[in-house]
Amino acid sequence: MTTKNPDPVAIAHGKITEEPLRKLPKYPSWAIKLTMAITGLIFGLFVLVHMVGNLKIYMPDEDGKAPIDVYGAWLRDLGAPLLPHEGALWIFRIVLLVAIVLHIYGAFALTARAHQARGKFRRTNLIGGLNSFTSRTMLVTGIILLAFIIFHILDLTMGVTPAASSAFHEGTIHANMVASFSRPAVAIFYIIAMVVLFLHLSHGVWLAASDLGITGRRWRQAILVIAYLVPAIVMIGNISMPLLILCGVIS
Structure with missing residues (x-):
């Protein structure tokens, strides 16, 4: 900000400055928050669809083929003959890659600005509960999820050992x-x-x-339900698969 009605004499003696307190950032915070909101929703939609597709592991074999393997083959041929083999998959991957880069940049940029604005001061007497805990740990949980994404790609997409099993074979999703x-x-x-x-x-x-401007009371109540219900469904669905495989129920 700049001073209002500055005294010319004081300015001449260096007592008042018309210079801004800090340089304006290259990208405004509202634009970064909006970008993070959009990219975050893209990831949320992706993990939901990804979970639904993976649940095909519970379906019985058809003509000696695992339904999840058939689903994987369909994804690789999606858009054919207009798109080349795995063309649609690569479009999805590029979109997700761009989204994750923007999301990570936004997270670190906003965190740095928050620390700079607070200086040596820290927030105290925060309201407790799950919402407060998730708010304080967003950067930490984000870093953990980034590590998981890298491991997941090496494990079940690329088949790179030691992340992946030595029995990995491309295309056999159920067995992998x-x-x-x-x-x-x-x-x-x-x-x-x-x-x-x-x-x-x-x-x-x-x-x-909030960042997308959804502020109506009824809308906020609906969003609150969605914000916990959808992630809970994704969590339960995704946890069930490694848990049942580890217990020997799925083989």
């Missing part, structure tokens, strides 16, 4: 999931990651609604 989640450490890591995803996504949906 069973081989991977049969390892206790991997199954436990996936379960913990899904709990972290619930915490991050639930608060993220609530923040996204």
Whole structure:
């Protein structure tokens, strides 16, 4: 900000400055928050659809083929013959990659600005509860989820050992999931990651609604339900698979 009605004499003696207190950032905070809201909702929609597709592991084989393997083959041929093999998949991957880069940049940029604005002061006497906990740990849960995403890609997408099982074979999704989640450490890591995803996504949906300008009382009540219900469904659905494979129910 600048001074109002400055005294020319005081300015001449360096007592008053017309210079801004701080330089304007290259990107305004509202634009970064809006970007994070949009990219966060993209991820939320992705994990929901991804979970629904993976639940095909519970379906019985048809003509000797696992339905989840058929689903994977359909994804690779999606858009054919207009798009090349795996063309649609690569479009989804590029969109998600751009979204995650923007989301990470926004998270660190806003955190840095918040620390700079507070200086040596810290917030105290915060209201307790789950919402306060998820708010304070958004950056931490985000970093954990980034590590999980990298491990997940190496494990079940690229088949890179030691993240992936030595039995990995491209295209055999059912067998790859069973081989991977049969390892206790991997199954436990996936379960913990899904709990972290619930915490991050639930608060993220609530923040996204605020940043997108959804302020009506009824809308806020509906968003509050969605913010906990959808992440809970994703968490339970995704946890059930490694848990049941680890217990030998799915093989």
